Amino acid sequence: MTDRMKGIQQAQAGAGSGMNSPYRVLVAKVGLDGHDRGAKVIAQGLKDAGFEVIYTGIRQRPQDVVRACVEEDVHAMGLSSLSGGHMANFTSVVAEMKKQKIFGSIALFGGGVIPPDDRKKLLKLGFFEVYAPGASLQTIVTDLKTTLSRGRKSSK
């Protein structure tokens, strides 16, 4: 287990007691896509569910969001794409995470206009889930809590 994962488990141990700091999540838009209704709604929903949320704003580069992950010391990152550029953009983020040696220590999920075939590829790449339009906040919150509490790595 990495130190990072221990950190996640410790955070989980304190969850609900109000003693420890809550999970921190980065919601990110990578690439040129400007559709961020979904990203903002998810950010707000996670906040209301007790997460600490940082939203990057639109048009970030992979380097930017990975740096933000490190600087903000997050437990999870959600990537949103509605422009069809998800395979290229999400893959670049994973590559950058590997380069910065944080891949596997941050739970990774995605969402947007993403065809089922690409969803499968992204799951293989290390995303714990990729949500389609219409996914409920409740599902996302539950999945994210479960993933983080298991201390499951974002890679296989």
Place this chain on the structure above:
Amino acid sequence: MNFSDWKKGSYGSLIRKVPERHKKFATSSGIPVEPLYSDETPPGHVGFPGEYPFTRGILASMFRGKFWTMRQYAGFGTAAESNARYKYLLSQGQTGLSVAFDLPTQLGLDSDDPLAAGEVGKVGVAIDSIEDMERLFKDIPLDRVSVSMTINAPASILWALVLAVAKRRGVQAEKLNGTIQNDVLKEYIARGTYIFPPRPSLRIISDIFEFGGRTVPNWNTISISGYHIREAGATAAQELGLTFANAICYVESAIGRGLNPDRFLPRVSFFWNAHNQFFEEVAKFRAARRVWAKLCLERFKAKDPKSWMHRFHTQTAGSTLTAQQPLNNIARTTVQALAAVLGGTQSLHTNAYDEALCLPTETGATVALRTQQILAHESKIGDTVDPLGGAPYIEYLTDRLEDETLAIIRKVDEMGGAVAAIEAGYPQREIQRSAYAVQKQIEGREEIVVGVNDFKTDREEPVPMLKIDAKLERDQVKRLRAFRKKRNGRAAQSACNRLTKAAVSTENLMPHIVTAVESGATVGEIAGAMKKVFGEASHARIV
């Protein structure tokens, strides 16, 4: 004016000039259908179609004269692929074109820009140079087919490319018909494809109004868009209010530059969303016409009745489409399209059922177009003008939406206008609050979304998907580099330098941009020449 005056006057004189689709209209039972059903003297704010304040429609005969323009937004991959899709749509009875550009083009980036990687040809067609634009419109008669282009921050450049292609083909600028979206303010609010900061963007827009009025008189130089504001989560009232606040900003900034409103207002058009709540949507379009007519007359002091007419394009609401049970989206789109037609739209895009999953496949795009053709030809909803007008519920909703719109306009005025409001994050926060409220209602099942939070099925039939070939990006980059080698590089460079110089002055930029595209400068180079002076807008993060 009373009903008999209208029949003899504005209606009678119009149908003498422009005959209706049929000599007589009747139902299946042989019951005659009159052009309009109205009280002899309706209240002044309702009035008659073709008359101020145009609540019931901008033309006396509306769809009895001719159907709305069926204009499907399309474009993907390369110029050649998109050209093939346009020709297919035209061959299937589509009556106007609507060009979707990819994100690099919408952001003024060439296809070989590092930031463009992975996005070339994805949400629309990649256009880098005059050669691409020539390929895009190959064999399409620009003097006969109207072309609408969803292009905003670099609208001046893409429009210049169309003008240059038309000139090469010997088509006179006066004969060109089309629209550039050119609505940058809503990009900061809702859509995200801004380049320059707001103030220089407004200057470019005024340049476009002036240049268009002088040289391309039939081109709609702006399509002020509530569509994306609604898609981002706004309510119907917010869609109207925030969009008209933007409209006021464009118009007053052009008037501030010394332009006569009657010179450019007749070429100002709008773009609205057709959402799920049927009666509210119909009322929204009616309220929009009335609000605009009053603004033009009372606030902008326009004198020409053509300036008061609120002409608009409508698209059904993409955000209502579901990835679950995607065929249900055909029914959603049909109801939304019905509202747009009953609201008196001038042109319409109906979404394809597969758009929550991918760009529309050919089947998806065809069914969407067929939906409009069925509404036009089979349902007979166009046989009488504004059939819902006069119904107490519709008139009540129309009045209420007008009030709500005016309240939002007042609020933005108090904040110092649209730019100040956007800089303060006001529209962004309001929209986000509405978007989140709707999501909470769906989560709590106060709102039912069929197939999503109720009436779910375990077995989802797979639907075919449109795939964009990854090779496309490499090919587009290759073509662009070959083009750069072939052109006179020095001419392109010096045209860009002259544009940069003009940007520092108060000269109209359009003639310089036209020269630049004709000299072979690319979209990215021309946008770059302006960035040198105007800088770039920063990305606000408002949550």
